[in-house]
Amino acid sequence: MKYIQTVLDQIGIGGERIQMFHMSSAMGGAFADAVTRMTERIKELGPNPVKNSKQ
Numbered sequence: 001m002k003y004i005q006t007v008l009d010q011i012g013i014g015g016e017r018i019q020m021f022h023m024s025s026a027m028g029g030a031f032a033d034a035v036t037r038m039t040e041r042i043k044e045l046g047p048n049p050v051k052n053s054k055q
Contacts, residue, residue, distance in 0.1 A: 012050050017042065 005015025021034045 013048060014045060017045060 001018070001020050004018060007015075008018060009015040019038060021031075023030050023034070
């Protein structure tokens with residue numbers, strides 16, 4: 001994960017856009033919380049900066 005985050009930073013996308021969560025199928029509440037947190041984070045970060053720079 002750290003390597004992928006570094007690569008995303010280097011190409012201008014931002015490593016903070018990716019994160020890995022470890023949980024079992026019995027952790028439905030934790031999954032919902034993780035999805036909510038990541039959705040909020042992505043909304044705060046805005047659109048893909050590489051995609052927007054090509055327009």
